[in-house]
Amino acid sequence: MKYQLFLLLTLTLISCAHAQTATAQTPPALSSIRQQDIKTDIFDMAGDHFRGREAGTLDEMKIAVWLAEKARAIGLRPGGDDGTYFQFFSMVRNRISAASTISIGNHTFPLWTEALLPQTAPATVDAPILFIDRTDTNRTDIKGKVVALVASPEGLNLQVSLPPRRYMGLVARRYATGLLNKGAVAVIFIADPLAEAGWALNASYADHGTYANDGDPGSTLTERAPVLWLHESALPFVKTPSQNLKANISIEHFLYPSVNVIGIQDGTDPTLKKEYVVFSGHLDHDGVRNIPGPDSIFNGADDNASVNVALMAIARAFHKQPGRRSALFIWHGAEERGLLGSRWYAIHPTVPASSLVAVLNGDMIGRNSPDSAALLGSIPPHRNSSELVAMGLAANQEGPKFLLDTNYDKASHVEGWYFRSDHLPYARAGIPALFFTSLLHPDYHTPRDEPSRIDTEKITRIAQWMYRTGWKLAMSDKRPALDPNFKLER
Template identity: 40%
Template sequence: MKKQLLHLGLVLLMGCSATAQNKDAIKYGQSITKDNAHKHLSVLASDAYEGRETGKKGGWMAADYIKNHFKGLGLKGPVAGDYFQPIDMVTISLSQVLTIDGQPAEVLQDFYVAQQVVSGSGFAFNTNSIVFAGYGLATDGYDDFSGLDVTGKVVMIFKEGNPSGGTVSGNASSALNAKLKYFNDHKASAVLLIDAAVDKMSANLKNYLLSEQMVMKTKENLERMNKPQPMPVINISTAIANKLFVAAGTNADALKKKIAESGKPASQELKISLSASANKIETKVKTDNVLGFLEGSDPKLKKEVLVITAHYDHIGVNPNAPGDDKINNGADDDGSGTTGVLMIAEAFAKAKKAGRGPKRSILFMTVAGEEKGLLGSEWYAEHPVFPLENTITNLNIDMIGRGDKEHASDNNFVYIIGSDMLSTDLDRIGKKANKDYVNINLDERYNNRTDPNRFYYRSDHYNFAKHGIPVIFYFNGVHEDYHQPGDEVSKIDFPMLAKRGKLVYFTAWELANGLKRPRVDKNDDGSIKK
């Protein structure tokens, strides 16, 4: 009797185990392999693609490769019949001029204007009088502004330091912001900051100041860009300041010494002509999200859409990188995730051709501009091709080809982030799919909003989550080649890339074929909805 009952129990358990797996899901997922992954990634992360930077040749090549793959699978182009969703994006650079008594100064040697402090189309001014206001401080027993009226005046101050000749204690940035606020509140027309950093400008600072700012023309960004400029702020070298101090027969060092020794301000008006301008130059950037659409088979459920994403862009070429290799190939970040999306799309496309397609629709989307600030996914969220209210979940793949030092002894893992942030249903479905089909160690150490790394906020899923759409972010952690030329195809763990890709695929299968969409039962702060 006991033996027979035990045998019957085993049969029942085996039966339960079998029914937990869908034979069609397993059959059509067989194309998600290490060899298929290598085929795609060896192209996308090759030197020929030049690091796939947004708005550059390599990025366009990657977009074309993905489009052709989607088209070859028979996926639909859902953007008015096309696979590309154009992003309204521009780069902004500054044309800067500064002259003293008609003599031009040299940008990045004598002065600079930070692009971030210029709004609208730019500024231009000229003056025959400059007010020197020492360190721009007003404290007990010392007041650089005593007897000064800065209204409508160009004001010059030392950016750093204090009347005693030492350094300013506390946060230097906050101290400077307080000074600039004073001048803005008192309606100064412009501020010149005597900045020692300009005297010996580092290569990194020069590269930063010369870099173009990439901006999407969203409503919010346009409002910010066109907001009236409070006042121009120009950082100048000590040499340029001394050319201005000639009008008073002195120089910067002499004034610092005088203030330190007397303990009194040396504020004064300098009669000298100066003109300055900074004009923004906008250049249109060609960049697109790449979308492939597979329509669901169920007449009632096909309006609901599962979105599977990865970003195909990376950071391009760095001419200043040490060594001979200057190309940031981005094999793991995020060539691996893009490869995962291509393979998952192929598996579902084969299922549909065989009459076993998903009940709900699936949008496969590789986005641009993630490395510039999650721009492509933000653009889609603000200009959705399918209504966000019909979007049931976003599964986002960003780095699944390697591992980190925390898992050096066993790479059979993946970090999952966000799965229980908004929906307990999604969390359950994702973990059950792993248990039923893949059996990867699901590491949730970063699955919280207070993680110092802020991974929940640092990839494209967040632009869905902030609209109340449940998400899962799949991630293999940061390694020593993160954003470095060493992120090469040769270092990819292709069996694990395929295995992690299968986890996303099987999770997607369950979501696309489930009786109900995942219920959003949590608020944005993680509290349970009532």
Template identity: 30%
Template sequence: MKRHFLYTGFVLFMGFGAFAQNQNAIKFSKTITKDNAYKHLSVLASDEYEGRETGKKGAWMAADYIKTFFKSLGLKGPVNGDYFQPVDLVTNSLTQILTIDGQPAEAIKDFYIPAQTVSSKGFTFNTSTILFAGYGLNKEGYNDFAGQNVAGKVVLILKSGQPGEAPAAANPRAETIALNAKIKFLSESKALAVLVVDPGVDNMTANLKSYLTSESLTMKSKESIEKMNAPQGMVTINISSATANKILAVAGTSIDALKKQIADSGKPATKELKVMISASGTKVEKKVRGENVLGFLEGSDPKLKKEVLVVTGHYDHIGLTTSGDDKVNNGADDDGSGTTGVLMVAEAFAKAKKAGKGPKRSILFMTVVGEEKGLWGSEWYSENPVFPLENTIADLNIDMIGRGDKDHATDNNFVYIIGSDMLSSDLDKIGKKANKDYVNINLDERYNNRTDPNRFYYRSDHYNFAKHGIPVIFYFNGVHPEYHMPGDEISKIDFPMLAKRAQLVYFTAWELANGLKRPAVDKNEDGTPKK
């Protein structure tokens, strides 16, 4: 409790030289408090919001809450008058069909087609001949494909194993690597399709069935559209042992018999089978609601207001879980705390503008969706910017500022800063000076490098600005035992420190929005100086 009292109110401003402080900046920071933080976070991280998973009800509720608050502040909706920037999210389900000699096999029981191997255009094929190629091996001393041309053919192979060897203990990673090598060879050899005899289909787990039958959510980014519209490659179909034996029955044999033949002879048992096989896969796409929430504060200087500072945080989290008594991943710290920080910083600047003390440059307050899915919302904005990226002077990104980690267990008066000197020496100096002049938090830079094994520089929304050459600062309190767990609840939030870290973002934003010059980009993405 004692450390909380040390951070409350405005004691934090006492003892610093007044010459370094802007009194208007201090005046309008007074709404960035632990009480206001609790007001927002107690809503956003409540069970009612169901963990705010992208594309689900809880995320829509959070987006509506943020929009309503931005509107109440008098911020402008910059997306054709609206506060929502729709992100192109869709679910894809796969209709899959496999028939053997005219008899339909049952999907998710007798076979399944990995959805990621099917393009948006789908596929279909019919053949009267398939090639059984044993273990699908092509190595020195043993070659299942010797003398064979697989181009345009449907090939049947065993998923794993070696000729004559007893089944080894399951090693999923090794099996996957080996299978990928087989599929790569067949694809490069221009096979039409491969049927993989997969023991995992024989006794399919409930989790695998659920995964295979669920609708997959994706964002239609430029990269994903190009990938899905690429020419269809080789189709992969995983089949059960029983399904494989139905195919092999036309030749009067079976999987076990062929394995024994290979083991006894030490030679491949590759052979063509006369059997009618047809298959098709069709993707069904459904639009899903998802949006970034934007609130815009226009700058006061006629010349500088075209330049935009962006303040970001992601409002989504990972939703509900099916195990345990507590089903809600509340995401109080990740990233309810950062979203709360954005809202409080926005309120402070909105009050400053109403009092005639608004920033010279414009500020875009943006809470993004889909961060937990792969930085989707910020990627979408970077591909579809509302304000030109060349006019964007910096991004201050807040992702987890409500807790601490084990390395700061005895003193939570810290925040990790990441990226501040990666592209701009100016931004680094401005951020550190704002901290020294106003807040005096311990700025921990241990993760501030591109070779950090945790890769934090690449794991939050600032990176989608940095990759376009826009300077960034990522504010972060580190991971804790409740990271991505139902235990990430408001009861564990250090609200005074949440407010203090948000104040640091606010004062840094104040200096950036009112400075004589925008921070110069003097480094390349790889950290080398610009010439």
């Protein structure tokens, strides 16, 4: 009898222990993150109605209001300025003025259609053109000249999968810097077929100019020797002896508003609720652009509506069952223009900076194979909190069990992906930070990034993974420590 009672007690204890482990591993409101909600929301957010949500346009304002309404409907309280969901900030835009001129002899080259100038900087040039062969960049008569050469992929060590848009930049890096260092006052590249393939898309970004936060380096520009592109039809002009290139490039400089949208679910613990687990994504994308083809709207379904709708689903879960710490949801503005919203918030947080326990950022979580993903900030030099990484990896094992790519997190990776999303300003500010992503694909930053191409089941599983990680952060007694000596490679 006694033995039987002992056995019974032991078995009960074992099953309780199992139940407790299971409770620790499954956050209570996991089932609130539903694929059907995610599907509905992503088709709304990445539909043509919002015209690609470009930073500094009414379309970005429109999506910000839409998100604020979603946050209100979910039950989050406003976490922005003056009791609203919004934190507005000013963005400086510099753009090449339409009054700028480029000519050789009597021939004028209209900007963007006949001449492409990828850099936004003022310049005045009136100097003779020297046409050289690509292999002849070491000659001694370069100083004071405008050097012209035909672009070629030879000697560039190109990857097979290189998108056409990247080619012009690679050619310029390979040749222009050296020529300018030798005293060239400008460089003209004659476009080859590869450059022509990327011309329209490059022009559609270059004509928009550059953006910066007000007062940042980059918000005011100084003279720079132009590096410009002409079509093959310009070859006779650059080859004719004793012709001058005349370029007068002037810059328009103006302020635009952008906005972060912020909602908070308060925690349950009287002390820990003053600390915040941050869920982060960006609400903007690349808008409507002047490119050939049937579709000019960059809907950014993967980039980054996928994460915006995941954040909404995670917010529903935290609202249903709050954690001990509070959860702060931030949909950043102007990420595509240089991480401007997150850089602004990291300097001007609407709650004390020291109360931000960790940032779980997502960018592009709805593409590529269903069982793969990546967690950037997991390995040095990008890892700034081993304790946070351990939570993220454990959450993956307890939940979706994605096969995690680690190549993109390496300092040597050519894409530098770690440096291209909104966790970065927080990591630089000394806040533990992770970046969840399903990585790049050929439709990245094209009108083909459409909701119909998205794997909403995958978004659901990554949202659940982010939620599981956030739940650990919200419930643990101790917040994750920063690793000592965190130092990024750039």
